[in-house]
Amino acid sequence: MSEIIRLESITKKFGKVIAVNNVNLSIENGEIHSIIGENGAGKTTLMRLLYGMYKLDSGSMFLRNESVRFSSPKDAIENKIGMVHQNFMLIDDFTVYENVVLGLEPRKFLSFDRTLAREKVRKLAEEYEMEVDIDWLVGKISVGLQQKVEILKLLYRNSNILIFDEPTAVLTPQESDALFQIFQKFKDSEKTVIFISHKLKEVKKVSDRVSIMRNGNLLKTFINKNLSEEQLAEMIAGRKISKTIPIRTKIGKAILKTENLTILGNKRIPKVKKMSFEVKSGEIVGIAGVVGNGQSELEEAISGMRKISSGKMIFNGKDATRMSVRERRELGMVYIPEDRIRTGLAPLASIRDNLVMGHQNEKFFLGSLEFIKRSSVRAFAEESVKSYEIVCKSIEEQVGTLSGGNMQKVVIAREFSQNVSFLMISQPTRGVDVRGIEFIHKKILDMKKSGGAVLLISADLDEILALSDRILVMYEGQIIYSTSIQDAVSKKIGLAMLGIRS
Ligand SMILES: Nc1ncnc2c1ncn2[C@@H]1O[C@H](COP(=O)(O)OP(=O)(O)OP(=O)(O)O)[C@@H](O)[C@H]1O
Ligand SMILES: [Mg+2]
Structure with a gap:
């Protein structure tokens, strides 16, 4: 294998913060190279430097041994480097193929050659076995498919170095596996993949080599097969990390009980349809599901921020269907929403x-x-x-x-x-590093130990499996599958998340 990228003594500061400190990194042609590290370690910044989004303060970059200097992503794209950001940058009202060719539309005389555009995009999708209807509006397709559109965009631009910044944070297990198969195809055609992730299981599964960042520094690059998942976690945190171990507690009476809960979404159409379930004292109930299947409406309604349009909610023995947020809080309800940094601080x-x-x-x-x-x-x-x-x-x-x-x-x-009797927490560890996960999981389990009832909403199936006593899968506003942890089969749950009942 030959080296395709070399970064030498790269430094980038934001004001007083040294985001990337004197980093040396070598990437080989055709490898899958993961970059891992704590929150704030500098992973995204390092990749944005490589992609021309930020300017280097000092240091040099080499592409196939030639010195390069990018002043914008345009320069990087011209050098066949592409990046899929965590927040997609697509246009909802455009079709899949329009999004893919945007800015580089094939022309016939002076006008947009739609036939050729469709043909090119269709071929690419076929080549990488991506099942996506190129004529759909991007706003109407799932997050997993939108990610494929982002990938097609890179392929259409002939990128052969593809950077993925936490691509699986929003995917179901099946979708993540499909992405990793696409990674393999990239490898087969000698493309290079750089993969940032906090999910070490995935890192173990796909990488050839792994680089670890801490505090702006690149600690070391390892050959993946030489290290275990536990060792990776330890390297990231600088100390041993304990795995989340579920605990048994006595399960008591129902703290929260919903009966035929129906909740309207912002467009006045029902997003939650007749949902009935209970969460008992000492119990963690996990709601698994792909984001957007009514979970946020459910959370808002339970917390009192959104109206329950029909059905009933009993909380701590009282009818709470019409209670205000404050009344619910005073009865011992705590809600920690997904974007807690923005809404909570x-x-x-x-x-x-x-x-x-x-x-x-x-x-x-x-x-x-x-x-x-x-x-x-x-x-x-x-x-x-x-x-x-x-x-x-x-x-x-x-x-x-x-x-x-x-x-x-x-x-x-x-x-x-x-004084908490009921905790509702959403996506507790999305984008959180190993130390943070250990901490948050411990706090959730402590809550259960002290007799609290916990409703855990997470798109991360591993997390649901690690913490829950019972699992409900939500799909299009309904519980389409439920199981106790003892009988849980992750494959069945994953399929249910995609709407497939087995
Ligand atoms: N645009 C910016 N302006 C100011 N500070 C920034 C900016 N981007 C990043 N930082 C700071 O630089 C450091 C590195 O951030 P970066 O986003 O690269 O970390 P990361 O490893 O990607 O973390 P995470 O896993 O949380 O995504 C952090 O201290 C962050 O606060
Ligand atoms: Mg980042």
């Missing part, structure tokens, strides 16, 4: 203030004249920072300057600090 406020946000009125914090007791707030904040291992300079530091993982801890510390 005030980035410019201090860690201390964020930790008490929303509880200022609680007795504990109220002194004479109902003023907030400064010292108790302070003590509470110090204690949270310690017990949740929030890495910061002081509790006065602005939350917005923390790394993603530490911001999440602030939200979790705040929400878990009260």
Whole structure:
């Protein structure tokens, strides 16, 4: 094999933050090279430098031993480097083939040659065995298919170095496997794949070599087969990581009970249809499903942010169908939504203030004249920072300057600090590194241990399997499959996530 890319002493700063520090990396032609590391380690930044999205502060890049300098992605694309970003950049109102050729449309005289465009895209899809209808509007297809459109875009531009930044975070297990088969095809045709992921099982499965980043530095590049998943996790975190081990607890009475819950979506069409289920004390119920099958509407309705249009919800023995968010909270409900950093934090406020946000009125914090007791707030904040291992300079530091993982801890510390009988948590570890996963999983299991009821909503099937006592698969607003953890067969669940009942 020959070297296709070499990065030498690459550095990139954002203000005072050194995102990428003096990195050397060599990528071989035709390999699948994974890049792993903690949140904020510099993976995305390093790849964006290679893709011309950011300018290097210092260092050099070589492509097939020739020095290159990219001032925009256009330069990278011309050099056959392509990148699939985590947030797709497609146009919903265009068809699949229109999106693929966008900006490089085949022409016949002066006009867009649609026939040729369709033909070219169809051929590419066929060559890589991607089953996608090229005439569908992109806004109407699943996330998994949209990702294929992004890949077709790269192939249409003849990329032979393909960078994927956490491509499987949004996929079902079957879709991820299909993606890995496409990786193999790339390899067969001597294309090079660079793969960023927090899912170490996948990294083990697909990589030839693995590079580990920490704190802006590239620690080392390994041959994949020389390391186990546990060793990879240890390298990332700098210490041993314990696997999530499910615990048995006594399961008690129902804390949450829904009967024929029907909930309308934003377009006034039902997104949840007659859903009935229970979550009991000491139990974790996992809702598996591809994002967009009614989970967010369900969460919002249970938390009180969205109206329940018909059916009933009983919470802690009371009819909560029409209760406000506040009433539900006072009855012991905690909801930690998926995008907790954006909705749950005030980035410019201090860690201390964020930790008490929303509880200022609680007795504990109220002194004479109902003023907030400064010292108790302070003590509470110090204690949270310690017990949740929030890495910061002081509790006065602005939350917005923390790394993603530490911001999440602030939200979790705040929400878990009260009297909780029911926790609803959505995509708890999407994009979270191994240390963060270990931490969040432990907190969820602690909740169960202390008799809380947990509703876990996650598109990550491995996570659902690791934590849940019972699993419900949601598809198009309904539970189409349910199983206890003892009888769970991951293949069946994966199929149900795609709407296939077995
Ligand atoms: N555009 C930016 N402006 C300022 N700081 C940035 C910017 N992009 C990244 N950073 C900072 O650079 C560091 C590296 O971030 P980067 O996004 O590359 O990490 P990552 O390894 O991809 O993390 P994750 O696994 O969470 O995606 C972080 O401290 C981050 O806060
Ligand atoms: Mg990243």
